[in-house]
Amino acid sequence: MTHLDMPATLQLVVAAFLLIGALVALIGSWGLAKLPDFYTRLHGPTKASTLGVGCTLIGSLLFFSHQQDGVSVQEALVTIFLFATAPVSAHMLGKAALRRRLKGVPGTRNMPDR
Amino acid sequence: MTPPLRSRQFWLPHPLFSLFLTLLWLLMVNDLSVAHALLGLALGVAIPLVTHAFWPEEAKIRRPLPLLRYLGVLLVDILRSNLVVALRILRPARQLRPGFFTYPLALEDDFAITLLASTISLTPGTVSLHYDNEANTLLIHALHLEDEAEAIATIRTRYEQPLEEIFR
Amino acid sequence: MIAVVIPIAMTLFAVAVLLNFYRLAIGPDIVDRILALDTLMINSIALIVLADLRMGLGVLFELALLIALMGFVSTVAMSKYLLRGDVIE
Numbered sequence: 001m002t003h004l005d006m007p008a009t010l011q012l013v014v015a016a017f018l019l020i021g022a023l024v025a026l027i028g029s030w031g032l033a034k035l036p037d038f039y040t041r042l043h044g045p046t047k048a049s050t051l052g053v054g055c056t057l058i059g060s061l062l063f064f065s066h067q068q069d070g071v072s073v074q075e076a077l078v079t080i081f082l083f084a085t086a087p088v089s090a091h092m093l094g095k096a097a098l099r100r101r102l103k104g105v106p107g108t109r110n111m112p113d114r
Numbered sequence: 115m116t117p118p119l120r121s122r123q124f125w126l127p128h129p130l131f132s133l134f135l136t137l138l139w140l141l142m143v144n145d146l147s148v149a150h151a152l153l154g155l156a157l158g159v160a161i162p163l164v165t166h167a168f169w170p171e172e173a174k175i176r177r178p179l180p181l182l183r184y185l186g187v188l189l190v191d192i193l194r195s196n197l198v199v200a201l202r203i204l205r206p207a208r209q210l211r212p213g214f215f216t217y218p219l220a221l222e223d224d225f226a227i228t229l230l231a232s233t234i235s236l237t238p239g240t241v242s243l244h245y246d247n248e249a250n251t252l253l254i255h256a257l258h259l260e261d262e263a264e265a266i267a268t269i270r271t272r273y274e275q276p277l278e279e280i281f282r
Numbered sequence: 283m284i285a286v287v288i289p290i291a292m293t294l295f296a297v298a299v300l301l302n303f304y305r306l307a308i309g310p311d312i313v314d315r316i317l318a319l320d321t322l323m324i325n326s327i328a329l330i331v332l333a334d335l336r337m338g339l340g341v342l343f344e345l346a347l348l349i350a351l352m353g354f355v356s357t358v359a360m361s362k363y364l365l366r367g368d369v370i371e
Contacts (some may be wrong), residue, residue, distance in 0.1 A: 006190060006284075008283075009173055011283045011284055012283065014284055015283045015284050015287040016337075016361060018284070018287050018288065018291045018332070019287050019290065019291055020292070021328070022291035022292075022294035022295055022298075023294060024196060024200065025199045025295060025298050025324075025325060025328060026294045026295070026298045026301075027203055027204070027296070027297070027324065028203075028321070028355070029297075029298035029299075029301040029302055029321060030203060030204075030298075030301060031199070031203035032301065032302065032305050032317065032318065032321055033301040033302075033304050033305050034203070034207065035203065035207060035210075036207050036210075037222050038210075038311060038313055038314055038317075039212060039241075039243075039255045039304075040207075040210065040257055042241050042255070042312065042317065042318060043199055043202075043239065043257045044199065044203060044321075045317060045320065045321040045324070046236070047192070047195055047196055047199050047236065048199060048203075048237055049202060049298075049321050049324045049325065050236075050324065051192060051193070051196045051317065052325055052328065053295070053324050053325070053328045054135075056129060056291070056328045056332065057327075057328075057331055057332055057346075057348075059335075060331045060332075060334065060335050063284070063335060067338070068343070072144060073144060074140050074141065074142065074144050074343040074347070075331070075343060075346075076141070077138075077141050077347065077362075078327070078343065078346050078347050078350055081347070081350050081351070081354075082234070082350055083192075084232070084323065084328075085232065085354040086231075086235070086236070086324075086348070087232035087234075087235030087236055087241075087242070088211060088232070088354075088358065089320055089357040089358060089361070090235050090240075090241050090352060091231060091235065091242055091243065092357065092358050092361035092365075093313055093316060093317055093357070093361050094241060094242075094243035094244070094255065095243060095244055095355065095365055096245075096313050096316075096361040096364040096365050097313045098243060098244055098253075098313065099364065099365050100312075100313060100364065102311055102313065102337075104214075105210075105212060106214065108212050108213055108214070109211070109212075109213030109214065109215075109259055109262075111214060142347075
């Protein structure tokens, strides 16, 4: 690691991004593991995991932009890609689950009966 | 159906998409040199030309400025939604009241509907599951549904009306 | 400070990956397993980026981009298969 010449503020910001990103992604996966039915489980990964990994990528972007003088934008590309694709895969998975007539948790309101 | 060989429609069917591809190429190689700009431009012209036959009709972005504001609102809401969903996940699952509701769309344009569905999936506690082509409705699942009418009204005023303004 | 935070973040992501494996193992439906695989892909992107940061290389983004792409395409292909019994309409 050769980050010793980095300003302390930037180090703090990068560290905060990495830590918050990891925590948020962990909450997303925790939701995937513990929530009661498929439709509720869909919420954790689509939002939390995407944002968590996005935060990690932005931390890395800041770090390498300082490291290699010149903005490093490839991480931004991965982040945008993740944010654009997460809703689409959630939509497809939800459609597949509806098609397979998965049951919602008892107490789910307006369960579609198709 | 094919536009004449010498017209702009033939060589540049989607100018915005071409520009987007060029920018994407420059971002991907992470190198702003003339050679890569030219290569990106070549790709930006060639790819729409080759894939033109697969394209549905093109969406018209009428006003770029509200689009930027919309993206800003979206960014804030993504952060907010993560807080909401994280709290719901950490609380005991017994307190959850998940539910489905149908959202009647006012938008007509395919691209705008795609944007709205993606927005719904990224914002607080809702995931869009199914688009009904005939009735023009979206089936939405909410992690915690308290008031159906309120949820519909929120989506209408916060996301759909700005989108209507952009694509009208 | 970053040198301290990176192993912590990697541990958190490793726990997240274990939770995904748990969901992958117990199912109960195949859709749950696809969702678990998708999340696993996303988390592994973060692990790769963190490893890259730790080694100070800055060269592994192509890898991250590829995994993001493969994860998305495979998730959509598998859902499509469940929807229609066919990947390509």
